[in-house]
Amino acid sequence: MSNSHMFLPSGFIRTPLQNGLGRYIPQLQRITLKFCKNHGGSRGVRDFIESDLMEFAKTNPGTVVYLKPRRHRSPCMVAEYLNGEREYLSCHEFSRDEVHKWLSYMCTRSGIPVMRFRKYQHTDYPTVQGVWNPFTHQAPEINIAEFPHEVLSRPLDHGPTATEQLIEIFKKTQIEDPANKPPEL
């Protein structure tokens, strides 16, 4: 099926600054958890904060965690990435496990928007020998040749001309003069 019905942008797979080639740098810059201290919809988030948040913060030292307790607001999390992208997720009526899983999902993402990958391979250096160009397999002599050239200006599969054929026939009919023959060693 064509993917137009999904309304997803498409692109080629990439990482910011070849992340992972040398050292892997988690791309999540800061995560903001907004929740209500009383309302039932924030229960999962509150449970998560009480139990798992410290462990999460210790395992992700590069990520800043902000907590915003706001009354009468439904809970949400906003993830901000090193390339400036923001991800909003509503955590209303989430369980503690769900919050934890979505948070770890945000951690593993880079800020590149969700898109359909056209190919799952990418290389910045597709060629080692140099891309083909019309001069790749040409002799370098054409650079200094002056045109019209006796040999290079000819068509490729020309074959001998009628004049040349006649000359060849004439040479074959010639009787060898013993005087002209080189002396045998």
Next chain:
Amino acid sequence: MLITRVLFNRAPKADNFWKRRRVFKLTAHYRGRKRNCYSIAIKYLHRALVYVKKGRKLKKKDAIELWQQRISAGCRELGSSYEALVRGMARCQIALDKKTLANLAIWEPRTFKSLTQIAAAKLRQEPIKGLNDISPPPAGVITRGML
């Protein structure tokens, strides 16, 4: 309550909303009434699904044809031919597919040239009847027959 009449029902009445929703999810990118009116959308969706099925085979066929054309062009530039390359490579037991060969012809032209030369040398040793070789003997290729 009279249960017997209810027991006569063979299947519950289907909810059309969900059936139509399945269709509208796939026609979301269409224009006009084709997008939102079920009886119109279903006709166009059926056509689209038929084309999807046909297209799967056509895509493969088109790709193979394109690769073959590119390999042939690359060979002819080097004085060989597609048939000579493929048959020579088969006799040397070099099993590279068309996709790889086409990519080599574009991105690694020297490797492609050496493959044509290997195939030509092999065919010189074991000529195939009906296959004319156009080029002169390639320089820089040493075969077992020469040693």
